[in-house]
Amino acid sequence: MTVPASVRPWRSSDAPVLLAASADPELARQFGGVRFADVAAAEAFIGATYRFDGHARYWAIVADVADVADVVDVAEGRAGSDGAGARVVGCVGVTAIEHTHGTAWVSYWLTPEARGRGLATRALAAAAEDAFALGLHRLELGHRTNNPASCAVATRAGFRAEGVEREKLRYGDDRFDVETHARLATDPTPGTVLLPRDPAGLPPRDPDSPLPRDPADARRGA
Secondary structure (H helix, E strand, O other): OOOOEEEEEOOHHHHHHHHHHOOOHHHHHHHOOOOOOOHHHHHHHHHHOOOEOOOOEEEEEEEEOHHHHHHOEEOOEEOOEOOOOEEEEEEEEEEEEEOOOOEEEEEEEEOHHHOOOOHHHHHHHHHHHHHHHOOOOEEEEEEEOOOHHHHHHHHHOOOEEEEEEEEEEEEOOEEEEEEEEEEEOOOOOOOOOOOOEOHHHOOOOOOOOOOOOOHHHHHHOO
16 A cells, blocks of 8 residues: 655654654664653654754654554644644654765664555665765664564665674563664665655754755755
8 A cells, every 4th residue: 555655854843753652662662762751751852863964864754644643643632743644653764874984874663553554665765865865875774683574674675684693682681683784875776666855844954064955955066
């Protein structure tokens, strides 16, 4: 099923989405392993972590998934709405951007109700193309070896498996092996239909950032 969707930078108004998502123990690991206490705590996390600058580009995945709207419709109202039926249902981040070698680390998540629609793959591929257009050369990611769904997302988005790091992660008393994947700017482009970026959602250019606001600026020499 193809769902109308796009990616844009996170906004402070998306905090209720994050608050709801952190109630899921699996997703809470994306936010430091704890459930946010309230909307203010989630908003503070967005401001401090879900940045969009020369060192990290966090994209909110926005989709028109009316049948799963309750995942972000909290008591306060229709949180994370971009109008009509569009809702924030996940995230893909390009972080630890290193400019000397042109590398970065990539991560992604979706709310459970939004999975199985190809959104994570399309968002990951879109974030990768954005990063390559900015001049990065190598993007890396990792997933627990007991998470075949995440492996499938990475593979479909053009990230090749490169090896296993034994017992890299620890959650509670359990340790997990991690399979690493990478995609190079010179690798074949996957046939995935990219999620479009919402240009209206891009923040003003940071004058201290070594990256342009938009890949189009890089092509223009801005």
